[in-house]
Amino acid sequence: MSSELSPVASRPDGPAAPRTTPGSPSNTPGSLREAWVAIAGLSAVFLFEMLDNSILNVALPTIGRELHASTSALQLVTSSYAIVFGGLMLVLSALADRVGRRRIMLIGLVLLALASLATAVVTTPEELIAVRAVMGVAAAMTTPGSLALAFRLFEDDTLRVRATTVISTVGLVGLAIGPTVGGLVLAVAPWQVLLLINVPIAALAFIGIRRGVAVDDPEGLHRDPVDIAGGVLGTVTIMATLLAPTLFVEAGSGSGAGSGSGSSLEIGSWAPWLAVAAAVVAGALFVWRERTARHPLLDLRLVALPLVSSGLAFKAASGLATAGLGYLITLQLQLAWGWSPAQAALGMLPQVVVLLGGGVLIGPVVKRVGLENAAWMSATAVVAGLAVFATLGRFGYGWVLLALVLVAAGMRVVGVVAGTNVMRGLPATRTTIGAALVDTASEVATAVGIAVAGTILAALFTGSITAGGWSAAQGVEFANAVEIGGGVLTVLAGALVVVGMVRARRA
Structure with missing residues (x-):
């Protein structure tokens, strides 16, 4: 691997010591106040x-x-x-x-x-x-x-x-x-x-x-020409991936989860599957292009760097779990339990409080366990919150509250440290595309989380989910859908956490 692709040196047991980043200004601030x-x-x-x-x-x-x-x-x-x-x-x-x-x-x-x-x-x-x-x-x-x-x-x-x-x-x-x-x-x-x-x-x-x-210091900029073909393929891949869940929602009618307005996911509709096919084909062509191009838009060796791949895995795991939890909890509070929108907002308030107040935890956690350990621990907390809701959320708001707090606390930390680890693992000339990778991983994982939860719910729930007066059988169907959908997302997000941990050990 060339020196340009070598990750920035870091200590596995904690935050790296201060160092000079290539291409960064020599008179960097010594405090936030500056x-x-x-x-x-x-x-x-x-x-x-x-x-x-x-x-x-x-x-x-x-x-x-x-x-x-x-x-x-x-x-x-x-x-x-x-x-x-x-x-x-x-x-x-x-x-x-x-x-x-x-x-x-x-x-x-x-x-x-x-x-x-x-x-x-x-x-x-x-x-x-x-x-x-x-x-x-x-x-x-x-x-x-x-x-x-x-x-x-x-x-x-x-x-x-x-x-x-x-x-x-x-x-x-x-x-x-x-x-x-x-x-x-x-x-x-x-x-x-x-x-x-x-x-x-x-x-x-x-x-x-x-x-x-x-x-920007010219020495800190990347000099290769822009890969136009790779850019087109990458854009089509991501856009099709993000568009597919919306098309699945719009394709159905009459029953299922859908958008919460009575529409469902109709598996036989061609438009959503066309978007999925476009995403798969364009994604495969994008990988081929980036592996063979002389000056690729995204050098895939960068994604394979330990800190980069681990940070992206943790960020994707968090996005997957958070999206699924938010989607399912909203439906449970208002439709299964009959809470009003105002009551549901109050029910979600603890998550907001933890998100806003949890910033004070980040510094002490990182100082105590290090950036790499903080990343996998916080991602695990998010996945654990989803698991709690999927298995125990039907038994009362106390379990929902625990799930919300776990997810919010984990998300607050992983949102900072995972991105920081990705940036630490990249050469100085690629920091902006590294930040884009972090955001893209989160966006795509969010779309996938909603699509998985919505598809499972639509497949298991009979009738219109937004219609009042559910029968006992429909209540059981919804509870089973939440358990299965949450369980599937927990397994997927947990697998991403394991991938992130394995990659982080190689950093």
């Missing part, structure tokens, strides 16, 4: 991603009424952003590693502000879908770069973890308050204001990154 302008800007980037995801859902009924949008159109309003965002991350991150991470992020922030401003003149669902797709492009240009630039701000792993913790905490605050803020805004203002909020956030991020982050 880098507060940059951290504020990077935090604003992550705030946009989390706030946007949570705040728009509140406005969907209003958007549907005012724009006369169909159910499918409303689903495209949200999925167009996610599909474009997930599909373009690898390509745009590879470009950022070549032309400059800071430059691509600043361009993306300008694009985000312009797209958000365009919301003010939207009059049709198609126009809003187009705006959301452009915002997805902007998110793909900015979100992976926030982790890459945060990592490169410092030479000390402890400061890197602390900076990433601050940035992720700001984002989680946005995720937590988004629905409440959205509801309050809709009470006094039109729905367009919810997306116009992105404009000042983008401006704050632009100023912070422009002033606080140094221009």
Whole structure:
């Protein structure tokens, strides 16, 4: 293996000692306070991603009424952003590693502000879908770069973890308050204001990154030409993977889990399976292309590096378990137990509290057990939470509460340390695409988790899941579906944790 592909040296028993990262500025900050302008800007980037995801859902009924949008159109309003965002991350991150991470992020922030401003003149669902797709492009240009630039701000792993913790905490605050803020805004203002909020956030991020982050050192950039064919194949693979669950939901009618509106998964429909086939074929061609290209978009030897592959496995395990748990718990609280939306929100509140307050745990945990051990322990906690819900959740809210706390605590830690480990394992010229790999692993795992849970639920539950007055037999069917679906996801996520642990031992 060439020296360019050699992972950064690290201690297996704890955080690595401070070291110089190739291509990083020589006058790196010695504390978070010295880098507060940059951290504020990077935090604003992550705030946009989390706030946007949570705040728009509140406005969907209003958007549907005012724009006369169909159910499918409303689903495209949200999925167009996610599909474009997930599909373009690898390509745009590879470009950022070549032309400059800071430059691509600043361009993306300008694009985000312009797209958000365009919301003010939207009059049709198609126009809003187009705006959301452009915002997805902007998110793909900015979100992976926030982790890459945060990592490169410092030479000390402890400061890197602390900076990433601050940035992720700001984002989680946005995720937590988004629905409440959205509801309050809709009470006094039109729905367009919810997306116009992105404009000042983008401006704050632009100023912070422009002033606080140094221009990329040319020696820290990747010089190989962009692999266009690999970029197209990779984009098609990810987009088809993210699109398939949506198509499965839209394909059915009359019974099953579906989207919670009475639609089910109809296995005989051709569209979802066409998306699956496209993902498989394009994925196989992408791997072949990257293994044979002289200058691949993603050198697969990078993914095989121990710290990189272990971090991605832990992140995917967490995404798989979290998505399945969130999907199944929401249905159980409101449909099986008959809780109102407000009661269900209160029932999920402990998870929000742990996510927001759990940041104080990350530093002590990493200091005590090390980054590698913290990664597998936190990923295991997430999987354990899903296992608790799948096997015991039907017996009362106390078990649901335990599952929520385990998942939230594990997710809070693994979200920081797994990404940090991936970045530590990469050469300095590939940090942005490494961050994109982390986000892509999480996005794809989330889509797979929802698809697996929804498919099993639709296959085992007879009748419309959203219809009131379930029979005793339907209640048993739902409980069995939760147990089987949660069990399958637990096994899959647990296998990923084992893979991550084996790879981490080789680091």
